[in-house]
Amino acid sequence: MSDSMQRTLVLLKPDAVQRRLIGELIARFEAKGLNIVAMKMLQVTPELAKQHYAEHVEKPFYPSLESFITSAPIVALAIDGLDVIQVVRDMLGATSGLKAAAGTIRGDFSSSRQMNLVHASDGPDAAQRELALYFDESEFCDYQPVLVPFLRAGDE
Incomplete structure (x- = not known):
């Protein structure tokens, strides 16, 4: 990946799954021209929650x-794109x-x-740490969509 190409983690939380918004939310990332390179539905365990939210474990909330993140399945996505970390956070x-x-x-x-x-993920370090919690390296499907020339200029 070039300097401006990044990979980030996006979780569609239990409320998104329960409200049946998975397709609609994924469609927004795809319509933006971002590339989903890994995806899975899973049940977050208390152990995974403690790893993911390690900085919050001792906080009162x-x-x-x-309880919320383990209440129903989630969908984990690995998404690639130019400056994708900020782009996704802006979309959220x-x-x-x-x-x-x-x-x-x-x-x-x-x-x-x-x-x-x-x-x-809120930054490159968090993205790397969080992606490793949800995906093995072998699960990433790197590919170049054929429509890239219609999404951005060749020098981007």
Whole structure:
């Protein structure tokens, strides 16, 4: 990947799965021209939740966070693209659906701080750490979509 090409983790959380928004949310990433290179549905265990949210385990809100993330299946996505970490975070909108702008995923589908449908890595180090929690290297399917010349200029 070039310097501006990145890979990030996106989780479609239990509320997105339960509300049957998986296809609609994936369609937004695809319509943006981002490349899904790995995807799986899984049940987050308390152990995985503690690894994923390690920085929050000792905080008072952690038990409710763990209860929520383990309450139903999630869909984990590995997504590639130019500056994809920031692009995806911009697409998600503010953490609280109540504060997220219309047109963002949370602004359009969430009206809660915790039930905010999606998680995305907040930087390159977090992306690398989080991707390793959900995917083995062998699960990434790197490919170049044939429509790339219609998504961005050749020098991007």
